[in-house]
Amino acid sequence: MKLSTGLVLAGLSLATAATSDENLHDAKKVTPPKGKWFDRYVVIVLENTNKDVTFGNPYFLNLTNMGMTLGNYHANLHYSSVSALQPNYITMISNTIAAGVYDDADHNSTEMSLIDLFEPAGLYGGLHPLENSESNPISEDDSTLYVRKHNPFMSFDNIRNNTSRCQKIVNAEQNFANDVALGADAPMYMFYTPNLANDAHNTNISFTAEDVQYLMDTMLSNKEFMKKTLIVITFDENNIYINDNFGLPNSIYTVLLGNDTIKCYDCVDQQYYDHFSQVVTLERNWNLGTIPQPDGSGEGMDMWWRPFGMLHSSSDKICAYAPCS
Numbered sequence: 001m002k003l004s005t006g007l008v009l010a011g012l013s014l015a016t017a018a019t020s021d022e023n024l025h026d027a028k029k030v031t032p033p034k035g036k037w038f039d040r041y042v043v044i045v046l047e048n049t050n051k052d053v054t055f056g057n058p059y060f061l062n063l064t065n066m067g068m069t070l071g072n073y074h075a076n077l078h079y080s081s082v083s084a085l086q087p088n089y090i091t092m093i094s095n096t097i098a099a100g101v102y103d104d105a106d107h108n109s110t111e112m113s114l115i116d117l118f119e120p121a122g123l124y125g126g127l128h129p130l131e132n133s134e135s136n137p138i139s140e141d142d143s144t145l146y147v148r149k150h151n152p153f154m155s156f157d158n159i160r161n162n163t164s165r166c167q168k169i170v171n172a173e174q175n176f177a178n179d180v181a182l183g184a185d186a187p188m189y190m191f192y193t194p195n196l197a198n199d200a201h202n203t204n205i206s207f208t209a210e211d212v213q214y215l216m217d218t219m220l221s222n223k224e225f226m227k228k229t230l231i232v233i234t235f236d237e238n239n240i241y242i243n244d245n246f247g248l249p250n251s252i253y254t255v256l257l258g259n260d261t262i263k264c265y266d267c268v269d270q271q272y273y274d275h276f277s278q279v280v281t282l283e284r285n286w287n288l289g290t291i292p293q294p295d296g297s298g299e300g301m302d303m304w305w306r307p308f309g310m311l312h313s314s315s316d317k318i319c320a321y322a323p324c325s
């Protein structure tokens with residue numbers, strides 16, 4: 001079943017997103033390159049929840065009917081083995097395990113990230129900048145339920161100390177819908193981290209489903225935004241720890257959605273993937289090469305991992321929003 005655009009809006013999110021405000025970045029003036037499989041990438045990262053619990057929620061189950069499930073997708077680390085959630089977030093944009101960060105404390109890495117290959121039209125993180133556009137140093141904001149450890153970008157020195165990059169980390173409660181409303185001119189890369197309530201950390205999967213439905217409805221209702229857009233909904237890790245093999249297996253609910261970007265609906269891709277697969281998929285989609293190491297060696301996990309399979313290539317005929325001629 002293809003994606004429906006007739007869903008009812010639900011629960012408003014407190015999260016982060018790139019803004020269309022010209023003082024931060026002017027998305028309308030950016031002409032994004034065409035990708036091999038997609039022209040826009042949106043990832044929504046939720047908190048440690050058992051896979052069967054997520055599948056047991058009617059809305060998350062329905063999303064699998066509307067898209068393609070990655071049935072063998074795994075987190076890279078488990079909180080009980082390293083006492084941390086943060087490493088999985090960082091791994092989604094780096095080419096080494098967590099860029100050397102193995103707990104939830106405020107760590108500053110000198111390694112490089114996906115952003116060093118692809119200066120995106122918008123960065124989505126878990127904190128907002130200060131009024132002078134410098135990075136927000138707050139580890140946790142009790143009033144908004146934001147935490148730095150769920151914002152992988154803030155752990156990299158060359159992002160946190162770069163004013164122009166920090167300016168792109170803003171509050172999505174104010175900006176997400178406006179960015180999506182830009183349609184074809186919306187940011188080409190979106191990393192969306194909800195707050196501790198909306199990501200299931202402090203609540204449960206039913207509460208989170210309302211927030212995700214709001215995000216999905218906002219995107220699905222804009223056909224121009226959805227053209228050649230790949231949406232990934234995933235979790236940082238599961239909530240079951242097994243001592244053998246440092247917490248493996250760590251299989252998590254992950255689904256891909258996008259009429260123009262996936263080759264089948266209500267289907268399952270059983271190839272093994274993990275959080276590194278996101279990085280490699282982005283690198284290969286825009287032919288970016290691999291993330292360089294600070295020592296110039298170029299040796300990273302993104303040299304060896306594989307991208308997501310079963311995606312439409314640029315040579316495929318796409319007829320999702322218009323009759324095929």
